[in-house]
Amino acid sequence: MQTILGANGIIATELAKELYSKFTKDIRLVSRNPKQVNGTDLLFTANLLDAGETEEAVKGSDIVYLTVGLPNNWKIAKEQWPVIMRNVIDACIKNNFGCSVNSIMMAGLRTQN
Numbered sequence: 001m002q003t004i005l006g007a008n009g010i011i012a013t014e015l016a017k018e019l020y021s022k023f024t025k026d027i028r029l030v031s032r033n034p035k036q037v038n039g040t041d042l043l044f045t046a047n048l049l050d051a052g053e054t055e056e057a058v059k060g061s062d063i064v065y066l067t068v069g070l071p072n073n074w075k076i077a078k079e080q081w082p083v084i085m086r087n088v089i090d091a092c093i094k095n096n097f098g099c100s101v102n103s104i105m106m107a108g109l110r111t112q113n
Contacts, residue, residue, distance in 0.1 A: 001026050001027075001028055001042075001060050001061045001062055002019055002023070002024055002026065002027050002028070002061065002062060002063045002064075002065070003027075003028040003030060003044075003057065003058055003061040003063070003064045003065065004016055004027065004028070004029050004030065004065045004067055005030045005031075005046075005048060005054075005057060005058070005064060005065065005066045005067065005068060005088065006030070006031055006048070006066060006067045006068030006069060007029035007030055007031045007034050007035075007037075007067070008031045008033065008034065008035060009067060009069045011067045011069075012029070012031075012065075012067040013037055015065060015067065016029060016037040016038060016041065017037060017038065020037070020038040020040075020041075025038070025040045026040075027040070027041050027042065028041070028042040028043075028044050028057075028061065029041050029042070029043055029044065030044045030045075030046050030048075030057040031045070031046070032045065032046070032047055033045070044056075044057050048068060048084045048087055048088065049080060049083050049084060049087070050087070051086075051087045051090065051091070054084075054087040054088060054090075054091045055087075055090070055091040055094055055095070057091070058088070058091045058092060058095055059091075059095055060095075061095065064088070064092060066084075066088055068084055
């Protein structure tokens with residue numbers, strides 16, 4: 001099972017299509033309001049700000065992709081991004097697989113005081 005967290009954005013949609021066409025039909029799409037991309041996608045509703053929901057979302061996964069997008073607002077990103085990252089890393093550890101975190105943080109987001 002390959003799981004895409006934050007599955008409603010353009011990156012996640014393209015990732016789901018690519019995984020489906022070249023690697024696996026066993027894909028779980030996770031977001032607050034997940035939408036089908038491929039015919040066999042498993043949809044899973046979760047808020048990644050909730051540790052328990054995040055843990056359930058990654059349970060049984062072989063690979064987890066984090067493609068979450070946050071609003072272009074520094075205050076929201078500063079509050080939510082660390083919580084999301086902690087929840088995802090903890091969920092991966094609890095599900096007995098390591099994490100390799102490769103992330104481009106908020107392209108175009110300016111730091112504001």
